[in-house]
Amino acid sequence: MKPKDYQFMDLGLFIPKHKSLVIGDIHVGIEEDFVEKGVFLPATQFKSLTTRIVNLIKKTGAEVLVINGDIKHTHGPPSNNTMNAVAKLIKEIQKHCRLVFTKGNHDSLIHRVLKHFKVEYFDHIVVGNNLICHGHKKALLRPAEKAKVKNIIISHEHPAITLREGIRSEKFKCYVCSDVKQYGRQCSLTILPSFDHLSTGMSIDSSRFRGFYAENIVDMHVYIFENNKVYYFGEFKPFD
Numbered sequence: 001m002k003p004k005d006y007q008f009m010d011l012g013l014f015i016p017k018h019k020s021l022v023i024g025d026i027h028v029g030i031e032e033d034f035v036e037k038g039v040f041l042p043a044t045q046f047k048s049l050t051t052r053i054v055n056l057i058k059k060t061g062a063e064v065l066v067i068n069g070d071i072k073h074t075h076g077p078p079s080n081n082t083m084n085a086v087a088k089l090i091k092e093i094q095k096h097c098r099l100v101f102t103k104g105n106h107d108s109l110i111h112r113v114l115k116h117f118k119v120e121y122f123d124h125i126v127v128g129n130n131l132i133c134h135g136h137k138k139a140l141l142r143p144a145e146k147a148k149v150k151n152i153i154i155s156h157e158h159p160a161i162t163l164r165e166g167i168r169s170e171k172f173k174c175y176v177c178s179d180v181k182q183y184g185r186q187c188s189l190t191i192l193p194s195f196d197h198l199s200t201g202m203s204i205d206s207s208r209f210r211g212f213y214a215e216n217i218v219d220m221h222v223y224i225f226e227n228n229k230v231y232y233f234g235e236f237k238p239f240d
Contacts, residue, residue, distance in 0.1 A: 155194070
């Protein structure tokens with residue numbers, strides 16, 4: 001189940017005790033991928049993304065925003081447009097709170113713009129007893145960090161759930177909570193949905209998780225955030 005001190009809102013996670021807001025898989029520049037495929041989008045996507053992030057910071061009163069990997073969409077070198085958009089986003093966030101970044105599997109060469117804006121940049125971070133990492137590989141913790149960790153927060157998997165009624169179906173991004181044995185103890189695992197609105201996610205009823213922490217989970221508690229409310233959808237066995 002969801003740890004009691006976590007708050008889910010608008011595809012992010014807030015930890016009130018530490019005034020820390022966590023979002024992942026922003027995928028700045030994903031519009032370019034759509035254009036290459038012949039799908040043209042209104043030039044409002046980036047503005048909407050920025051507004052959502054700023055609104056979450058203000059709503060929660062977060063003092064720290066953790067972008068948990070994949071700030072950009074492409075695996076390879078980012079385009080000039082993407083780099084400029086990332087720079088613009090960072091500047092806007094830094095007006096409101098401290099920004100910390102964990103490295104994802106899409107984030108090659110992004111360290112240049114992060115260094116320019118003096119953004120703290122890590123493979124993982126530990127906040128209280130919460131390990132925050134992208135989740136595509138195991139976080140290599142120091143002994144002092146291992147001793148603290150009881151909760152693990154990852155992104156990377158893009159979880160979603162498909163609801164069906166007759167011939168109709170609709171996909172919703174979702175949070176997934178489970179228990180995993182890591183670092184010598186049973187830990188809670190929370191998988192965040194992707195924060196961008198253009199990628200629909202991978203249906204947990206038909207797709208296997210790929211990252212280190214999630215690939216062998218035994219059960220899943222599923223939560224959907226829709227219309228400013230969190231809905232608990234019950235317990236699912238992986239890939240039933």
